[in-house]
Amino acid sequence: MKQLKKVIIALSIILAGLILVACAQTTKEKNSDQWDTFVKNKKIVIGFDNTFVPMGFKNEEGENVGFDIDLANAVFAEYGIKVDWKPITWSMKEAELENGTIDLIWNGYSVTDERKQKVLFSDIYMETEEVLIVKKDSGIAKLSDMADKVIGAQAASSGYEAFISNPEVLKDIVKDKDAVQYSTFTQAFIDLENDRIDALLVDKVYANYYLAQKNESQNYRMLSADLESGDFAVGARKADVTLVKKINEGFKKLYKEGKFQEISQKWFHEDTAAPAIKEEK
Structure with a gap:
C-alpha cells in the first residue's frame, strides 16, 4: 500500500510538472x-x-x-x-x-x-458610423426626441461603449439612463420590430444591409447618433x-x-x- 501511495504521489508530481510546462509554453506563445x-x-x-x-x-x-x-x-x-x-x-x-x-x-x-x-x-x-434606427411612425426625428424612450444596443459593441463614454448625447436622456443590451443585433432588431424598444443603436453598415434584405428600409428612419465609435x-x-x-x-x-x-x-x-x-x- 505504501509503495502504491509513493507511485501515485510520483505520478501526481510528474503530471503537475507537465501541466506547468504546458502553461508556460502557452504563455510564451501568447507573448x-x-x-x-x-x-x-x-x-x-x-x-x-x-x-x-x-x-x-x-x-x-x-x-x-x-x-x-x-x-x-x-x-x-x-x-x-x-x-x-x-x-x-x-x-x-x-x-x-x-x-x-x-x-x-x-x-x-x-x-x-x-x-x-x-x-x-x-x-x-x-x-463606418453609429446610427439610431427608429420606426418612421415613432415620432422620433432627432436625438432629443429620445427623452424617456427605450434604446437597445449590442452588449460590448463599440456603439454601446460610445453610448456609455458620451452620456450627454443619449445616455442621460433615455429611459433608465441605459440601453437594453442584446447578444446580437438580430435579436435587437426583432425587439425593435415588435415595439419592445423605441430605437436601436447600431453600425450603419449593418443597419443598411439588414433593412435592405428584409425589404423594410421604407418603414424605418436612420439618424446619426453623433457618437464616435471607431472604424x-x-x-x-x-x-x-x-x-x-x-x-x-x-x-x-x-x-x-x-x-x-x-x-x-x-x-x-x-x-x-x-x-x-x-x-x-
Missing part, C-alpha cells in the same frame, strides 16, 4: 510573435460574431459568409494560410484573443482608445507585430490588384476601402 507558426501550420483561427451581417455571418445553408469572411480568406490565401472561423460571444472577444483560443478578431471590429490598450490593430480597412480594423495580440504587418500588406496588394474592390462590390455595390488601403507606399 511572442507567432507569424512563423501560422506559416508552418498553414492555419490561423479568427473569432467572429456569426450574426453580424453583412460582415460575417452564417447563411441559411450553414456556411460562413460575408465581406470580412471573403476579405480575410483572400488576405491569407496570399500567404498559403487557411482561415479557421470560430464563432464567439462578442462580449468575450478580447478574452478569447488573450487566452489563445483565437488568433484574431475580425468582424466589423471598431477601433477605440479602450480597445487599443488590449489589442494591436491593423490599418483601418473600412470607415473597422483587425485586432491581434500585442506581440503579433508581423501578423498585423502582413495583413496590412495584404490589404494593399488586394486593392492594387482589384480584388478588394471586387469583394466590396459583391457585398456593398461600391468601393468601401478606407483611405489607408488606397494609399500607395
